[in-house]
Amino acid sequence: MQAPKALAFDVFGTVVDWRSSIAQQASGFVAQHLPHISPEQFADGWRALYQPAMAACRSGARDFVALDTLHHEMLQLLLAQHGLPAALQHSAEVAELALAWRQLQPWPDVPQGLAQLRQLLPVVTLSNANVALMVAMNRFNGLQWDAVLGAEVSQHYKPAPQAYLRTAELLHLQPGELCLVACHHSDLAAARDCGLQTAYVARPNEYGGAPAPDRAAEQVWDFHANSFGELAEQLAAVL
Amino acid sequence: MQAPKALAFDVFGTVVDWRSSIAQQASGFVAQHLPHISPEQFADGWRALYQPAMAACRSGARDFVALDTLHHEMLQLLLAQHGLPAALQHSAEVAELALAWRQLQPWPDVPQGLAQLRQLLPVVTLSNANVALMVAMNRFNGLQWDAVLGAEVSQHYKPAPQAYLRTAELLHLQPGELCLVACHHSDLAAARDCGLQTAYVARPNEYGGAPAPDRAAEQVWDFHANSFGELAEQLAAVL
Numbered sequence: 001m002q003a004p005k006a007l008a009f010d011v012f013g014t015v016v017d018w019r020s021s022i023a024q025q026a027s028g029f030v031a032q033h034l035p036h037i038s039p040e041q042f043a044d045g046w047r048a049l050y051q052p053a054m055a056a057c058r059s060g061a062r063d064f065v066a067l068d069t070l071h072h073e074m075l076q077l078l079l080a081q082h083g084l085p086a087a088l089q090h091s092a093e094v095a096e097l098a099l100a101w102r103q104l105q106p107w108p109d110v111p112q113g114l115a116q117l118r119q120l121l122p123v124v125t126l127s128n129a130n131v132a133l134m135v136a137m138n139r140f141n142g143l144q145w146d147a148v149l150g151a152e153v154s155q156h157y158k159p160a161p162q163a164y165l166r167t168a169e170l171l172h173l174q175p176g177e178l179c180l181v182a183c184h185h186s187d188l189a190a191a192r193d194c195g196l197q198t199a200y201v202a203r204p205n206e207y208g209g210a211p212a213p214d215r216a217a218e219q220v221w222d223f224h225a226n227s228f229g230e231l232a233e234q235l236a237a238v239l
Numbered sequence: 240m241q242a243p244k245a246l247a248f249d250v251f252g253t254v255v256d257w258r259s260s261i262a263q264q265a266s267g268f269v270a271q272h273l274p275h276i277s278p279e280q281f282a283d284g285w286r287a288l289y290q291p292a293m294a295a296c297r298s299g300a301r302d303f304v305a306l307d308t309l310h311h312e313m314l315q316l317l318l319a320q321h322g323l324p325a326a327l328q329h330s331a332e333v334a335e336l337a338l339a340w341r342q343l344q345p346w347p348d349v350p351q352g353l354a355q356l357r358q359l360l361p362v363v364t365l366s367n368a369n370v371a372l373m374v375a376m377n378r379f380n381g382l383q384w385d386a387v388l389g390a391e392v393s394q395h396y397k398p399a400p401q402a403y404l405r406t407a408e409l410l411h412l413q414p415g416e417l418c419l420v421a422c423h424h425s426d427l428a429a430a431r432d433c434g435l436q437t438a439y440v441a442r443p444n445e446y447g448g449a450p451a452p453d454r455a456a457e458q459v460w461d462f463h464a465n466s467f468g469e470l471a472e473q474l475a476a477v478l
Binding site (some may be wrong): 130137138139146148149153172173 | 369383
């Protein structure tokens, strides 16, 4: 195996701690409207609607829709599931809260580790987040990327092969020259099926310590690290 | 007119001094193979083939092709025009020289001025350069952008309306909320026709002091500055 020529990153969970960030931003809303659950349960419930929300786009039943829009719809559905009134679901307050995914904080090792990785290789996002969401999040948390690629630019949500292959193509790389960095076995498995290299970074607190839903998809990945800094050390040894 | 919410930049000429950079990189090649012309004349000749090279893609006669590829074809054509042998045209040396456009230096005001502008608003590239070219150039000259958008992502070369409108759409902006920053009146005119705001930055040395080929397309633009720093001052006053 040759060394990769660029790194493409999953973002939600791998780069940013969505659960803590969403819980923090939603805490006032939850206390007011859903006092029987915790902000973390609210975050988990919202995120649980993520895969179903993309299903219609993935199957082709619906044209590609930006994740900002799906986040809004998922939030409205979550509130409906909790029996909250339609007026609240369609309120400006809820439309504003839907953009909480633009303000997620990275895991503690990420700012320094990503800068180290970027000194070694180009780093791009390969997220299901749309461009406007990603640009806003990067400006919020200060992370520096070489390009924002992924689902919206390829018009296909992961794990569709086009999301991985179009990212490699836009970088003028063969699939095997690009390495996906992710904390999700399912994402890495789809990337490997497309011929990409794979780097697993463990994020044991993504679900607050609860087991990951895709743990059954675990394989031996090309790289395996516990932080971005550790991955940088491993890559530096093969470059 | 409301203040813009993001800035999209033309790159060749507006951000980087392509003429001096290409002349410098090609100087050895020119001395060896074309000793009767200067490296600057070589750069001008290469660039003069730029608009014709995109014509087939613009008309639809040819599918969208990355600018890296067109740069290579333009270089081969230039060498053919000078009567150089086909073996040289198809050499690895010429394929390598074709990538000189990935290593262009910015005008002196750009590094600090772009950082100032980026503190005010998101800054993205809206160039005919393909993504891989832009990523490589940014890593070469150290400029920091919020996203690499433009021709390849929209699959249309400027001045096609799709290049401007798709960039606004990916940023979730109305056309009138996005401002094109460019030193070319023709580019700004096409952006204005799409409803974008316009900021002209003068680059009197783009052609080594010779008059710009599009000077007849001059209009009164929304902003008019002599440097990125001056534009940052003007924008700060309206934001």
